[in-house]
Amino acid sequence: MIIAQLASIPERHSILHRVISSLIEQVDEIRLALHVPMEQLHARDDEADRFPYSVPAWMNHRKIKITFHDNSLQDGSKFINAPTEPGHYVLVCDDDIAYPPNYAEHMVGLLKNPFKDRVILSCMGKVLRPRPINSYFKDELLCAKTFETQKAIYAIEIPGTCAMVYCTDHVVITKADMKSPNSDICVGAYMKRTGTRGYVIPHHADWLIDLTSLLPEGSPNMFDRYKEDDSALTKFINENI
DSSP states (O other), X not given: OEEEEEEEOGGGHHHHXXXXXXXXXXXXXXXXXXXXXXXXXXXXXXXXXXXXXXXXXXXXXXXXXXXXXXXXXXXXXXXXXXXXXXXOEEEEEOTTEEOOTTHHHXXXXXXXXXXXXXXXXXXXXXXXXXXXXXXXXXXXXXXXXXXXXXXXXXXXXXXXXTEEEEETTTOOOOGGGOOSSOXXXXXXXXXXXXXXXXXXXXXXXXXXXXXXXXXXXXXXXXXHHHSSXXXXXXXXXXXXX
């Protein structure tokens, strides 16, 4: 089974339909973690076993499995309900990217051959300077970016979870691994701990479509949140990667 994992916050819901639409015909299931207001998350109808939160009609699709969450994991929320049983290909995605029609086929195909399902592949990744580093965002030896052309396969130590694939026969990542608000470095820590290798794949700059320009001005994102002070992320890296 091919499963897409992603999470979304209310500020991104305006473009979420386009993201889901780009994926839904390519996968068997989409596990979507939706952040909803705390008062609605806790106001539960125990008798009906339901939350008083209405999702848009387009989300009522047989392939979409929704979980509500409080965003305490922040970027790591995309790993809520990530599969742990063997036999699944997991595509980890973002809620502000439109994915190409051959995304799942290409990512899974590369993972199978030549990598025999044993690695983590991504369209983005980093190699940092030797530890200890002073800044996660500044102490980079390699930064292969999602929306820039990558002409080769690069070994990386921190993959981007915006466009990532792995197989649960050999890699099992869950929300318990999300020890930092930045899921990229949490996966990097998983790779370090388990000896799993990671690679950025070759792709053209426009293979994935950046939808952030369609968001309202001032919409939150992980980079802006920590770009002025990445000390918490840096500390996590120095201790775990």
